[in-house]
Amino acid sequence: MARKYASLLEFQRRFPDEASCALFLFERRWPEGFACPECGGTRSCLLKSRAYTYECIACGRQTSVTAGTILHRTKLPLTTWFWAAHLMATHSNGMSAQQLMGQLDLGSYKTAWLLAQKLRRSMIDPNRDPLEGVVEVDQTEMPFRAAADPDSPLKTGKLLIIGAVEVIDRATGKAQKPKALGQKYLDTLSGRIRLTAIPSNHAPHIHAFIKANIAPGATLVTDGHASYPGIAEYRHDPRVIGNMAAHIPLKWIHRVFALLKRWSLGTYHGLHRQHIDAYLNEFVFRYNRRFYRHVSFETVLGLAAHSAPVSYWDITGKQNPSKEAAPVRQNVRRRKTASGMRQDGVEHADAEET
Numbered sequence: 001m002a003r004k005y006a007s008l009l010e011f012q013r014r015f016p017d018e019a020s021c022a023l024f025l026f027e028r029r030w031p032e033g034f035a036c037p038e039c040g041g042t043r044s045c046l047l048k049s050r051a052y053t054y055e056c057i058a059c060g061r062q063t064s065v066t067a068g069t070i071l072h073r074t075k076l077p078l079t080t081w082f083w084a085a086h087l088m089a090t091h092s093n094g095m096s097a098q099q100l101m102g103q104l105d106l107g108s109y110k111t112a113w114l115l116a117q118k119l120r121r122s123m124i125d126p127n128r129d130p131l132e133g134v135v136e137v138d139q140t141e142m143p144f145r146a147a148a149d150p151d152s153p154l155k156t157g158k159l160l161i162i163g164a165v166e167v168i169d170r171a172t173g174k175a176q177k178p179k180a181l182g183q184k185y186l187d188t189l190s191g192r193i194r195l196t197a198i199p200s201n202h203a204p205h206i207h208a209f210i211k212a213n214i215a216p217g218a219t220l221v222t223d224g225h226a227s228y229p230g231i232a233e234y235r236h237d238p239r240v241i242g243n244m245a246a247h248i249p250l251k252w253i254h255r256v257f258a259l260l261k262r263w264s265l266g267t268y269h270g271l272h273r274q275h276i277d278a279y280l281n282e283f284v285f286r287y288n289r290r291f292y293r294h295v296s297f298e299t300v301l302g303l304a305a306h307s308a309p310v311s312y313w314d315i316t317g318k319q320n321p322s323k324e325a326a327p328v329r330q331n332v333r334r335r336k337t338a339s340g341m342r343q344d345g346v347e348h349a350d351a352e353e354t
């Protein structure tokens with residue numbers, strides 16, 4: 001299933017119209033067939049008066065397939081949401097409102113902007129387990145825009161970002177085992193990341209970020225900034241960088257920062273200070289799912305709450321990252337649901353088409 005979604009065209013073939021999107025939402029909401037949230041009744045009819053809404057035969061409660069998702073009460077077609085979510089999730093750099101408007105022939109920039117903002121709010125990595133093992137931590141400064149206007153000039157300086165990245169052993173694909181302090185980590189990959197804007201690089205801000213994002217016991221590889229020591233639960237492995245380029249001992253976090261800066265300038269022409277957390281969440285979300293972007297559209301649509309997130313380890317545990325586990329599970333459920341719907345008797349004739 002996932003492979004078929006790889007391109008926008010394939011995605012659009014899978015979700016060509018409102019009915020196919022609504023059916024998908026129905027199956028996500030009721031994988032075992034309709035169940036009334038009020039009385040648990042399993043018999044329903046599809047309303048003609050309200051789009052995508054089912055009425056319980058037993059108690060009359062009406063439930064929309066979009067309830068509890070960001071699509072609820074939308075005036076835009078479901079296809080627009082689905083296609084926009086696919087673009088946001090799969091495009092390696094994400095999509096600005098401007099790009100979304102062009103790709104989907106949206107009528108106005110305002111519509112595109114609101115759509116992008118709503119989708120972006122869902123882009124919080126659902127797999128928030130703390131980073132583990134050997135973790136590079138560092139800070140960087142980002143240019144930012146004071147105004148939302150993309151043409152307003154960039155100001156450089158005050159926006160301070162702290163980031164962390166797991167170091168992965170390339171040979172095993174698993175967390176790098178800690179070595180003696182100061183010893184080099186060679187032949188590694190980057191794992192999951194976290195990024196946060198902090199008001200200053202004073203110790204309390206840095207310690208709060210570390211505690212919120214990194215599991216106790218981890219080895220923190222840093223540039224030896226004075227704010228890092230003093231957290232008892234972590235093993236601190238400072239690298240004295242001096243005149244050496246900082247990207248040598250802190251290779252992965254510096255690569256993440258470089259990607260973040262290129263992305264913010266390329267896609268957004270600089271980040272708007274007010275929305276910095278949403279932008280960072282989006283970047284982290286996309287980075288941490290970079291091996292399976294095409295299955296992320298459901299998360300972007302706000303549908304992930306019902307499903308167990310696919311973890312980084314689910315993917316890297318297999319040698320071939322293209323053999324994802326999640327789409328297989330979805331396929332199984334899809335088949336179950338198709339028969340379940342018939343057995344549970346979604347009675348209205350329209351249901352077959354929806």
Ligand SMILES: [Zn+2]
Nearest residue numbers: 036039056059
């Ligand atoms: Zn009911």
